[in-house]
Amino acid sequence: MAAELVAAVDVGMTVEQIKASQMGMKALGAGIAVGLTGIGTGIAEMGIGSAAVGAVAENKDMFGLALLFTVIPETIVIFGLVVGLLLLFL
Amino acid sequence: MVGVKNISAPYIYVCTRMRVRKAKLLPKEEYMRMLNMSLPEITRLIGETEYKQEIDELATTFKGIDLIEVALSWNLAKEYQKIQEITPGNLKQFTHAYLRRWDIQNVLTILRGKMQGVKAGKIKEILVPAGSLDANVLDRLLPEESIERIIDALKGHRMYPVLAREYPAAKESGSFSRMENELYKQFYAEILAEGEGGIKGGNLFIDFIKLDIDIKNIKTLFRLRADTFKEDAREMHILGGALSATDFANLNNIDDQGEFIDQLKAKIRQKLLLSLLEEMRTEKTIRDVEVRLTRVQLEQMERMSKRNPISIHPILVYLEKKKYEVFNLRALARGKESKLPSEKIAEYLVV
Numbered sequence: 001m002a003a004e005l006v007a008a009v010d011v012g013m014t015v016e017q018i019k020a021s022q023m024g025m026k027a028l029g030a031g032i033a034v035g036l037t038g039i040g041t042g043i044a045e046m047g048i049g050s051a052a053v054g055a056v057a058e059n060k061d062m063f064g065l066a067l068l069f070t071v072i073p074e075t076i077v078i079f080g081l082v083v084g085l086l087l088l089f090l
Numbered sequence: 091m092v093g094v095k096n097i098s099a100p101y102i103y104v105c106t107r108m109r110v111r112k113a114k115l116l117p118k119e120e121y122m123r124m125l126n127m128s129l130p131e132i133t134r135l136i137g138e139t140e141y142k143q144e145i146d147e148l149a150t151t152f153k154g155i156d157l158i159e160v161a162l163s164w165n166l167a168k169e170y171q172k173i174q175e176i177t178p179g180n181l182k183q184f185t186h187a188y189l190r191r192w193d194i195q196n197v198l199t200i201l202r203g204k205m206q207g208v209k210a211g212k213i214k215e216i217l218v219p220a221g222s223l224d225a226n227v228l229d230r231l232l233p234e235e236s237i238e239r240i241i242d243a244l245k246g247h248r249m250y251p252v253l254a255r256e257y258p259a260a261k262e263s264g265s266f267s268r269m270e271n272e273l274y275k276q277f278y279a280e281i282l283a284e285g286e287g288g289i290k291g292g293n294l295f296i297d298f299i300k301l302d303i304d305i306k307n308i309k310t311l312f313r314l315r316a317d318t319f320k321e322d323a324r325e326m327h328i329l330g331g332a333l334s335a336t337d338f339a340n341l342n343n344i345d346d347q348g349e350f351i352d353q354l355k356a357k358i359r360q361k362l363l364l365s366l367l368e369e370m371r372t373e374k375t376i377r378d379v380e381v382r383l384t385r386v387q388l389e390q391m392e393r394m395s396k397r398n399p400i401s402i403h404p405i406l407v408y409l410e411k412k413k414y415e416v417f418n419l420r421a422l423a424r425g426k427e428s429k430l431p432s433e434k435i436a437e438y439l440v441v
Contacts, residue, residue: 050099054106058114 030084037080044073100178101400107176108408111169114140115415118441124422125432132423133158141165158423160215162416169412170220177405184295184402186222187281188409193221193249194273196228197240198266204237205264223247237261252276271326278303282330294401298394303331304358305387307338309380314342315350316376332357347373362386362393377437384440388414414440 013021052066116139124132136158137145144161152160170189177185196217203213210232219225234240241253256269278299285296310326323342327335337357344350348371355367366386370379391410395403418439425435 046099047097047102050102051106054103055110057103058107058110 026087030087033080033083033087034077035080037077041073041077044076045070048073097400098178101181104177104181105400105404108173108404112404112408112411115411116419121418121422121436121439121441125436127426129154129158129423129426132419132426136161136419144168155423155427156215159420162419163216163218166412166416167218167220167225170218170409173405173409174220180289180291181402181405183284183289184291185405185409187284188295188299188406190221190248190281191274191277192218193223193247194270194277196221196223197231197244197249197253198270198273200228200231200240201237201266204234204240205266248280249273249276268325274306275328278328278330291402294394294398294403295406298391298403298406300331301360301387301390301394303328304333304360304363305383307331307333308354308363309383311338311341311350311354312370312379312383313376315347332359347371360390362390381437381440384414388440 049070052062052070055062056066120135124135127135133145133154137149141161144164145157148157148161148164170192174182174185174189196219199217200213214228214232217228219228223231231240231243234243237257241250241257244250244253252272253269256272260266260269281299282296285292285299306328311323314323314326323339324335327333327338329335333341341350341353344353351367351371355364358364358367363386366382369382374382388407388410391403391407395401395407397403418441421438422435425438
């Protein structure tokens with residue numbers, strides 16, 4: 001079906017080439033998803049991490065809580081990873 | 091992204107540390123408890139807080155009120171020096187500039203002590219080496235025999251021209267008050283110029299300093315009103331705030347309290363200060379006025395620091411609050427030493 005559709009707008013590519021191109025696009029999408037969410041996580045953790053280190057420097061008992069808060073933005077990059085995996089394997 | 095671009099990790103780090111330190115300051119309830127305690131009990135209680143290290147170190151050398159006085163001064167100096175160490179970039183420059191006010195206080199303490207023949211060791215106890223003149227420089231000034239030699243030893247320091255210019259008149263009158271006014275005027279002019287120097291964050295620093303100048307000018311006006319003899323108001327005015335020198339002199343010439351408050355309110359914009367001035371319509375003691383103004387100043391500063399959480403404000407608010415904590419503890423200890431009733435001591439606390 002896909003091949004027929006593609007044939008309708010023939011750009012002079014074989015089915016194999018089109019499949020490879022689609023795979024490439026998916027990989028690119030997955031990369032962008034993980035990359036951008038990684039940057040977002042980094043920016044979020046910059047602020048929280050700095051504040052956490054500041055708080056721990058003043059009060060050692062804050063360490064556990066500070067660490068927990070620092071890793072909360074990790075969820076963003078995990079979402080990106082999930083989207084990337086979905087793109088690649090579904 | 092705009093917000094991210096303007097905030098750097100070291101700023102967040104330092105501002106958080108200041109906030110944690112501020113949270114560790116003694117709460118109102120502790121002061122209320124201390125009001126019902128004796129001096130040794132207060133010393134023991136202070137020794138269980140952030141002042142533990144100083145109290146432990148000095149307990150073998152000093153006793154009673156002296157122990158508290160020296161421990162508080164040492165702790166304040168240590169705290170301020172530590173803050174200067176950890177502040178990054180532009181914040182360090184502003185913090186240094188703000189803490190230069192301690193140079194004035196230290197030099198005047200030495201000069202006044204020397205004039206009254208107080209021993210060098212006794213003067214040293216109340217110095218707070220937090221400004222540009224560190225403990226070593228102050229130690230070199232203390233053994234000097236005459237005031238002239240102390241002033242000469244400060245040659246090259248930014249205070250020297252004012253000290254050299256004002257000393258002959260101070261010597262003649264036996265009072266350093268005019269010299270003090272001139273030094274503070276020079277200090278405020280310099281730090282305003284530093285804030286206006288185009289450094290990032292300078293406008294926030296200036297806002298803070300302008301509030302300080304306004305409160306200082308208003309306090310001076312109330313003091314002049316409480317005074318029985320007329321003085322030249324312009325000499326005591328600090329430039330840079332909401333009140334110009336002419337406004338200041340005009341306000342000082344108004345005798346009626348209601349009219350004075352109305353005219354003053356027309357020049358002020360801060361809501362907290364306006365509502366406080368409204369309460370001042372009825373005559374109050376100068377001590378009460380000053381404590382209330384200081385409380386409003388701290389509250390306004392606190393608001394500013396919440397509005398600009400990653401800026402110079404949280405640092406300056408902590409510096410101010412720490413200063414008043416030490417003032418409060420000193421007032422408490424001195425009050426207890428002089429056997430003043432608790433209600434009287436409570437009037438002097440800025441909580």
